[in-house]
Amino acid sequence: MSAVPPLLSVTDLEKSFAARGSLLRRSGGRRAVAVDGISLEVARGEKLGIVGESGSGKTTLARCLIRLIEPDAGTIEFDGVDVTHAPRAQLQHIRRRMQMVFQDPYSSLNPRVRIGEAIAEPARIHGVVERGGGDAHAQRLLELVGLPATAADRYPRQLSGGQRQRVAIARALSVEPEFLIADEPVSALDVSIQAQILNLLDDLVSSLSLTMVFIAHQLSVVRHVSDRVAIMYLGRVVEIAPAEEIFRSPQHPYTVGLLEAVPRPDPLLRRRSPAIRGDIPSPFDIPSGCRFRTRCKFVEERCASDDPALRTAEPGHEVACHVLPFKPASDVRV
Amino acid sequence: MHAGRPLLSVRDLVTVFPARDRIVCAVNGVSFDLHEGETLGLVGESGSGKSVTCRSLLRLVPEPGEIIGGSIEFDGQDILALPPSALRALRGAQIAMIFQDPMTSLNPVFTVGSQIVEPLRQHRGMSSREAHREAVDLLDRVGIASPSERLRAYPHEFSGGMRQRAMIAVAISCKPKLLLADEPTTALDVTIQDQILSLLLELQAEERMAIVLVSHDLGVIAQTCDRVAVMYAGYVVEEAATTDLFATPKHPYTAALLDALPELAQQRGDRRLVAIKGQPPDLGDLPSGCPFAPRCAHVRPACSEVSMELMPAGDRHSTACPFSEVLG
Numbered sequence: 001m002s003a004v005p006p007l008l009s010v011t012d013l014e015k016s017f018a019a020r021g022s023l024l025r026r027s028g029g030r031r032a033v034a035v036d037g038i039s040l041e042v043a044r045g046e047k048l049g050i051v052g053e054s055g056s057g058k059t060t061l062a063r064c065l066i067r068l069i070e071p072d073a074g075t076i077e078f079d080g081v082d083v084t085h086a087p088r089a090q091l092q093h094i095r096r097r098m099q100m101v102f103q104d105p106y107s108s109l110n111p112r113v114r115i116g117e118a119i120a121e122p123a124r125i126h127g128v129v130e131r132g133g134g135d136a137h138a139q140r141l142l143e144l145v146g147l148p149a150t151a152a153d154r155y156p157r158q159l160s161g162g163q164r165q166r167v168a169i170a171r172a173l174s175v176e177p178e179f180l181i182a183d184e185p186v187s188a189l190d191v192s193i194q195a196q197i198l199n200l201l202d203d204l205v206s207s208l209s210l211t212m213v214f215i216a217h218q219l220s221v222v223r224h225v226s227d228r229v230a231i232m233y234l235g236r237v238v239e240i241a242p243a244e245e246i247f248r249s250p251q252h253p254y255t256v257g258l259l260e261a262v263p264r265p266d267p268l269l270r271r272r273s274p275a276i277r278g279d280i281p282s283p284f285d286i287p288s289g290c291r292f293r294t295r296c297k298f299v300e301e302r303c304a305s306d307d308p309a310l311r312t313a314e315p316g317h318e319v320a321c322h323v324l325p326f327k328p329a330s331d332v333r334v
Numbered sequence: 335m336h337a338g339r340p341l342l343s344v345r346d347l348v349t350v351f352p353a354r355d356r357i358v359c360a361v362n363g364v365s366f367d368l369h370e371g372e373t374l375g376l377v378g379e380s381g382s383g384k385s386v387t388c389r390s391l392l393r394l395v396p397e398p399g400e401i402i403g404g405s406i407e408f409d410g411q412d413i414l415a416l417p418p419s420a421l422r423a424l425r426g427a428q429i430a431m432i433f434q435d436p437m438t439s440l441n442p443v444f445t446v447g448s449q450i451v452e453p454l455r456q457h458r459g460m461s462s463r464e465a466h467r468e469a470v471d472l473l474d475r476v477g478i479a480s481p482s483e484r485l486r487a488y489p490h491e492f493s494g495g496m497r498q499r500a501m502i503a504v505a506i507s508c509k510p511k512l513l514l515a516d517e518p519t520t521a522l523d524v525t526i527q528d529q530i531l532s533l534l535l536e537l538q539a540e541e542r543m544a545i546v547l548v549s550h551d552l553g554v555i556a557q558t559c560d561r562v563a564v565m566y567a568g569y570v571v572e573e574a575a576t577t578d579l580f581a582t583p584k585h586p587y588t589a590a591l592l593d594a595l596p597e598l599a600q601q602r603g604d605r606r607l608v609a610i611k612g613q614p615p616d617l618g619d620l621p622s623g624c625p626f627a628p629r630c631a632h633v634r635p636a637c638s639e640v641s642m643e644l645m646p647a648g649d650r651h652s653t654a655c656p657f658s659e660v661l662g
Binding site: 053054160162163190191192194195196198199202217218221223224262263264265266267269270271273275276277280 | 379380493495523524525526527528529531532535536551552554555556557576577590591592594595596597606607608609610611613614629
């Protein structure tokens, strides 16, 4: 493709968690697989959306990117620097450049710290502002995220959910990062407020030339903010393509079903039978072969034995499925 | 359409929560009718009063909340006047309810089976053996595989989707005439939500149940409801048949809510999301007149004198906004 190296590249990333044993019962060494061999790249200035249901590993992936969770295997490279093996001081430096916005702005803000201080603190720690420059810095950021200057003296509990998410964004931007990881940033918000925050993120990412990984379970939200979209299922990326394309011609049976399952706000587009049957398998017990086979309409014998790797369906569009590219297109239309 | 008497008729319902220094009015004069076999959606954002309205219907308003006005007539009975024993007999038998989180409504220390068998024995007077057989049938109907083994499982052994299926089995076990569903799929993944909504509609068609479905998700409402009441700050601001409401909203709040939705069919860059400005209302400190006025794109001075009574705005379509012609 292009000769410009990606800003972020993830190779064969793996992470699993040991089952929590109890006093009476040992965990028996069972492990839940959260991220199971993920490779992806994010170009500078790109907005990559990651979609998945619970247990897909999307949040674990996000947290591994800045080593809030230590991956078990694989590498993460940010702007040519190996994040996975970076010593503490270097990691600190990388984290200034890569910031994270979480789903619940209430639990990510200290309830006893005033908003102004919460925003200025990371900038001071990372040496972005001089001693004494914190207040002015906080004011600039409050304005940037559309909050009144008076918000600086307030406590998180005095703000609404949408305002708190603005503060969380201001706090992430406080250290002038290049890369933003937004993990379900609007999932806890009401629709009217969700639109405000999505517009704000959109504006900030373009005006500050940020690169963003945007994680959500809501496809419509992801479509709205992403250049490219990765669909995750049980620890794997099963399909990745430019946003337009994944919504126009989804290839993987899971993506097709997921798109169909979203309740459209249009009573004229009603469906009566569910798009995908069955439950999401337990991450402790991932099916052999293709992990979606237990719920797939197109399942064949080889799906149980062979684990499909991502293959290129179209330039820039990769799918991990044995069967689907050989089915007539009419079967897979949304 | 519905010539007969409604199954449920709510008039001027007022439910309040006393706070330290003021009284918060969570439901402020809500009225609607629901017929047999019909699904009414109550849609709104947090604090709109949709859940409290739903709970008021069974007099299950959490403390210190209190219903202080209005009437609720269900199948010829005045719910607000029923003595506690009659109300208990009604709950679960004629009116059943399912909640957002089935883990909190299923008892963790009893098997799923015992929680289905118990109401069957209580309300339908079945023997233990009959009830057990019926429970197997019910689990099968709600799509739980190997139902007789599953009856012996505890709620924590079920996935979220299976728990909600079990809850639905409990809810329909006594063949209720009315099912109250309060955000029944909000905690579920989208593919599981899709399955549960299909199941509810299927059961409704078989049993001719009426459903009140509370949701914040306009997509869920569009997919499931015959009629919709849109709530804001304790008021119903608009009520209409679902197709009419989505095609021609007659209240600026409904219109704004529809515009704020990122659509799946929408290409990036097609359109900037039209956010609703400002913050959700503080129920203890509402402006006079229309509570949506401070956020409304069409606000005018007369908005502070709006009564919030619903007025006809088309065929079985009503709005609380006297200026709805601005929506075209």
